[in-house]
Amino acid sequence: MQRRSMDYVDGRLRKSEHSRIEAHLAECQDCSRRVHEIHDVRATLHGLRPVKAPAELRLRLQISASRERKALIETNGSRFLRIWNYWAFRLDELMRPITIPATGGLFSSIVLFGALAFTIGTTTRGVTYEVPVMYAERGDANLVPVELRSSVVLTLSVDSNGRIIDYAVRDKAGSFSGDATRLQYNNISVPEIPNALRLAMPTSSDIRISFTPIIFRP
Amino acid sequence: MTQPTAGNKGLSILAGAQSGVSEEDARILRGLRAGIEDAYEELIERYEQSVYGIVYRLLGNQSDACDVAQEVFLKVFRGVSAFREQSSLRTWIYRIAVNEAHNHRRWFARHCRREVSLEDDRPEHPNSLEFAQDPGRSPFEQVLNSENRTLIERALTRINPVFSTAVVLRDIQNLSYEEIAEILQVSLGTVKSRILRGREALRRELTQRPDQGFAEALA
Numbered sequence: 001m002q003r004r005s006m007d008y009v010d011g012r013l014r015k016s017e018h019s020r021i022e023a024h025l026a027e028c029q030d031c032s033r034r035v036h037e038i039h040d041v042r043a044t045l046h047g048l049r050p051v052k053a054p055a056e057l058r059l060r061l062q063i064s065a066s067r068e069r070k071a072l073i074e075t076n077g078s079r080f081l082r083i084w085n086y087w088a089f090r091l092d093e094l095m096r097p098i099t100i101p102a103t104g105g106l107f108s109s110i111v112l113f114g115a116l117a118f119t120i121g122t123t124t125r126g127v128t129y130e131v132p133v134m135y136a137e138r139g140d141a142n143l144v145p146v147e148l149r150s151s152v153v154l155t156l157s158v159d160s161n162g163r164i165i166d167y168a169v170r171d172k173a174g175s176f177s178g179d180a181t182r183l184q185y186n187n188i189s190v191p192e193i194p195n196a197l198r199l200a201m202p203t204s205s206d207i208r209i210s211f212t213p214i215i216f217r218p
Numbered sequence: 219m220t221q222p223t224a225g226n227k228g229l230s231i232l233a234g235a236q237s238g239v240s241e242e243d244a245r246i247l248r249g250l251r252a253g254i255e256d257a258y259e260e261l262i263e264r265y266e267q268s269v270y271g272i273v274y275r276l277l278g279n280q281s282d283a284c285d286v287a288q289e290v291f292l293k294v295f296r297g298v299s300a301f302r303e304q305s306s307l308r309t310w311i312y313r314i315a316v317n318e319a320h321n322h323r324r325w326f327a328r329h330c331r332r333e334v335s336l337e338d339d340r341p342e343h344p345n346s347l348e349f350a351q352d353p354g355r356s357p358f359e360q361v362l363n364s365e366n367r368t369l370i371e372r373a374l375t376r377i378n379p380v381f382s383t384a385v386v387l388r389d390i391q392n393l394s395y396e397e398i399a400e401i402l403q404v405s406l407g408t409v410k411s412r413i414l415r416g417r418e419a420l421r422r423e424l425t426q427r428p429d430q431g432f433a434e435a436l437a
Contacts, residue, residue: 006410006414006417007410034421037421037425038417038418038421041370041417041420041421041424042417044366044367044370045370045385045390046390047367048275048367048370048371048390049367050267051270051271051274051275053266053267053270053271053284053287054280054284056284057266057284057287057288058262058266060284060288061262061266061287061288062259062262064288064291064292064295065255065258065259065261065291065295066255066258068258068292068295068296069253069255069258069295072253073253077251
């Protein structure tokens, strides 16, 4: 009955059916009321004013149409190209906010590294300035009390057993005779060679040290 | 018109409905696929109001209707190359509109349930204009009709969207049952059932609110 009543309200029934329904509605108050209400609802729906789209919608649609048309022409209808362009655009938009700080950071790194690069080389070259020179520990040897600033001549007297019985040292400043009885060990050691930088004046890139041999005369 | 039976249900979907595109639709489609500007303009001109009308009646909100209508046209522009022309252009566009409105409604219900708009997005109801346009009715009847229209518009957004869609397409857009079946991709019987239940739901919605006055008007 409900389906029939709907077709009745819509006017889609054949004449015979229509008459049958009308006869039923005349007898049945519930059905009649229901159909009447449905009819009013339908009539009200029909009477609803057509809604007018706002003016901004036309503008938005035209902008969208223009954009889509441009994309269609550029990609020549290729779906792959369209997807590619879409993601390339998205990636570009994503990277754009960090492009300037990233470029600034890279530039700063280059400048800082360039400034520090010179100091790295200088420190390394500084290490090679030290001249490796052996010296005797003071506690282990008998040292003559001279500094190796100029030619030093050491004269030793040794007996047949090779023991030092007498010695004298002479340099430019003066000379002194040593007391062989006070020697702890049977050797004479030259005092430590002072720091090479105290002996020589470094030039721009080279350091020159002069050595004068100590002559031992038997 | 034959009533659908178990045997010819499939046929009834197409009976009376426009199968394929017309000459005019074909011309517009060719223009869209070729990127001709006039074709885009013509499509917007022809379908803007009807698409907006359907979407507005389903969502009940002007700003949402604008957004969804724009989405609909965007999908039409992008999908035109894949459109196989098995239905008419209008049917295809309306199908997209109905689906987009439903998707938006579902998304809104999920994410913005608690939000309440402070603006009244409904178009204004110039009672004075309707008053002037309907001189055959008494002032009381015109005011009553205006109130009823407001009530029914609100009721449309409250009932099940499946039923309200069918009712909107039939009783507001005046589409045939066959065309509605094609748009919704259901059988003719299902369309009738949904329209019936939609009208019933509206009637119940309106008559069960005695303070609104509709029940009195129907009595």
